Amino acid sequence: MPIELIKEKCAGPINTVEIGRANKRVVRIGGESAMPFLLDEGLMPNAPVVALEILDCEPVEWPEALKVPFGSALKDPVRWAVKCVKDFGAEILCVRLQGTHPDWGSRSADRVIPMLKSIIEETGLPLIIVGGGDDDRDNDILPKVSQALKGENCLLGTATQNNYKTLTATALADGHSIIAESPIDINIAKQTNILISDMGFNPQRIVMHPTTTSLGYGMEYVYSIMERGRLAAFIGDKMLAMPFVLFVGSEVWNVKEARDAGRTQGINWEIATAVSMLLAGADLLVMRHPAAAKAVSRYIGLAMNGGPKK
Amino acid sequence: MIVIGELINGMYKDVGKAIANREADVIQHLAEDQVRAGATMLDISTGPYSKDPVDDIKWLVETIQGVARVPLVLDSTRADVIEEGLRLAAKRAVINSTSADEERMAVIFGLAKKYNTQVIGLAMDKTGVPNGKERRLELAAAIVARAIEFGINTEDLFLDPVVLPVNVAQAQGLEVLESIRDFRLLCHPAPGTTIGLSNISQGAKFRPLINRTFLAMAIASGLTSAILDPLDKELMDAMITADLISNKNIYCDSFLEAYRKR
Numbered sequence A: 001m002p003i004e005l006i007k008e009k010c011a012g013p014i015n016t017v018e019i020g021r022a023n024k025r026v027v028r029i030g031g032e033s034a035m036p037f038l039l040d041e042g043l044m045p046n047a048p049v050v051a052l053e054i055l056d057c058e059p060v061e062w063p064e065a066l067k068v069p070f071g072s073a074l075k076d077p078v079r080w081a082v083k084c085v086k087d088f089g090a091e092i093l094c095v096r097l098q099g100t101h102p103d104w105g106s107r108s109a110d111r112v113i114p115m116l117k118s119i120i121e122e123t124g125l126p127l128i129i130v131g132g133g134d135d136d137r138d139n140d141i142l143p144k145v146s147q148a149l150k151g152e153n154c155l156l157g158t159a160t161q162n163n164y165k166t167l168t169a170t171a172l173a174d175g176h177s178i179i180a181e182s183p184i185d186i187n188i189a190k191q192t193n194i195l196i197s198d199m200g201f202n203p204q205r206i207v208m209h210p211t212t213t214s215l216g217y218g219m220e221y222v223y224s225i226m227e228r229g230r231l232a233a234f235i236g237d238k239m240l241a242m243p244f245v246l247f248v249g250s251e252v253w254n255v256k257e258a259r260d261a262g263r264t265q266g267i268n269w270e271i272a273t274a275v276s277m278l279l280a281g282a283d284l285l286v287m288r289h290p291a292a293a294k295a296v297s298r299y300i301g302l303a304m305n306g307g308p309k310k
Numbered sequence B: 001m002i003v004i005g006e007l008i009n010g011m012y013k014d015v016g017k018a019i020a021n022r023e024a025d026v027i028q029h030l031a032e033d034q035v036r037a038g039a040t041m042l043d044i045s046t047g048p049y050s051k052d053p054v055d056d057i058k059w060l061v062e063t064i065q066g067v068a069r070v071p072l073v074l075d076s077t078r079a080d081v082i083e084e085g086l087r088l089a090a091k092r093a094v095i096n097s098t099s100a101d102e103e104r105m106a107v108i109f110g111l112a113k114k115y116n117t118q119v120i121g122l123a124m125d126k127t128g129v130p131n132g133k134e135r136r137l138e139l140a141a142a143i144v145a146r147a148i149e150f151g152i153n154t155e156d157l158f159l160d161p162v163v164l165p166v167n168v169a170q171a172q173g174l175e176v177l178e179s180i181r182d183f184r185l186l187c188h189p190a191p192g193t194t195i196g197l198s199n200i201s202q203g204a205k206f207r208p209l210i211n212r213t214f215l216a217m218a219i220a221s222g223l224t225s226a227i228l229d230p231l232d233k234e235l236m237d238a239m240i241t242a243d244l245i246s247n248k249n250i251y252c253d254s255f256l257e258a259y260r261k262r
Helices: A071-075 A077-086 A109-123 A135-148 A165-174 A186-198 A219-234 A248-252 A265-280 A290-304 B013-020 B024-036 B053-065 B079-088 B102-115 B133-149 B172-184 B197-201 B207-220 B233-245 B255-260
Strands: A016-019 A027-030 A049-055 A093-096 A127-130 A155-159 A177-181 A206-209 A244-246 A282-287 B002-009 B041-045 B072-075 B094-098 B118-122 B157-160 B225-228
Touching: A016 A177, A027 A282, A049 A077, A049 A290, A071 A077, A077 A093, A077 A109, A093 A109, A109 A127, A109 A135, A135 A155, A135 A165, A155 A165, A155 A206, A165 A177, A177 A186, A186 A206, A186 A219, A186 B255, A219 A244, A219 A265, A244 A265, A248 A265, A248 A282, A265 A282, A265 A290, A282 A290, B002 B013, B002 B024, B013 B024, B013 B053, B024 B041, B024 B053, B041 B053, B041 B094, B053 B072, B053 B079, B072 B079, B079 B102, B094 B102, B102 B118, B102 B133, B118 B133, B133 B157, B133 B172, B172 B207, B197 B207, B197 B225, B207 B225, B207 B233, B225 B233, B233 B255
Parallel strands: A049 A093, A049 A282, A093 A127, A127 A155, A155 A177, A177 A206, A206 A244, A244 A282, B002 B041, B002 B225, B041 B072, B072 B094, B094 B118, B118 B157
Antiparallel strands: A016 A027
């Protein structure tokens, strides 16, 4: 007797979030109604997307292996962005405003905004923009950035349970989507989504960041949190039906196994982490090394088509 | 949990009067208020004093569907009244109810098949409500078996162990709870279960407290729906909390609000 496989039913798909101005290039993430790549059980109308990450200042601390592919472009974020498109085929970029952090020189909004506008003009790509990670600075800079890029439909981050009001209000006013971050905690992830949507922000424009960790540093916890959230969303929990974004590059290239291990181990580390997150349900991966991004994009293509041809 | 709002029932004086006088706004407010408070379905009954229940159910269905877009649970002992409601129902309806009596099942499952509805099955028959879980299970099994013969999906059944008032039949409380558990194991896919919650406190003091305590206990036993008063906020809060503790929803600090946003 043939074994009948049990197929899960889905009460509601993950929200689809669009990033980018409608008449330019738009990237769509989410929309799936099955666990990752289980295409017999449901749909994945949008393949997961890889974004390349650039910084607003020269990444002097990056390891050599990560600097090599970009060369002197690392000194100029706009050139760097253009290189990501021309040489590495990026579809979407993530700009981390690290230079606005007090430890990196407290760069002002006046310096950041023209750079972001040039990137949009030169590349035509949708942007993910994340603050430098200092709450006070982010709450000063991000509203100005949001206003200056009104209508560009960026994905702005990050909002947390204890610091979400400023970013939510500004993203709401200027028509951007938002990243809601939680510390590997599904309860807080759900609560943050509720807090943001209580301000009148459309929950369909929230992307969740469950926190990223690297291979070897507790990645399994993130995996299980994502899996739990996804299963809840599929049985109808609308406050967890958001796509996931994972900042794989910035996490991986901070660990010694990637930084201090020659030319290729870091790349492989980034690939292994990214693929694991894809299998956990990641919709958007922010990556750093173009070779790793290329390999992961190829993986996505194969997984969306039922694996390599035999 | 599937919450079936119980308030549109001609048995209640105001509702009976509103039906008799065709006061649409009274009925529509009741429908809207219940849906707003979390009812996912609305039970409708013309009540025992209706002079023309077929015409009354027609008016009720049309009146309610003017404002509420939820499935209706057609509650009547008369098949012609149920069929009139089914004919007009805009959403997939539920028949409330069949007993385990052969004649009744033949009629009700026939209607369920014809109109593609769900059915509430009461674990009782002509001889009355059983006073033990074994007999309840027997009757429930008979209902499931007959439903399958009619080609009805077992997930479209809501088996009701029949709740009796705690001040009259105190020993039946636990029997009912165990029956809920038993019913879920009768077939695959598991049938739904339901109870007429307010029955538990009929004629007793502290009715809301008894209702919400029993509902929480029933949810812990695997109950999947209940006919209740959704305007009782503390009852709804207890239900949401019991659902949460049963691991049906993921906790967050605003879990009551999160449930209501669904």
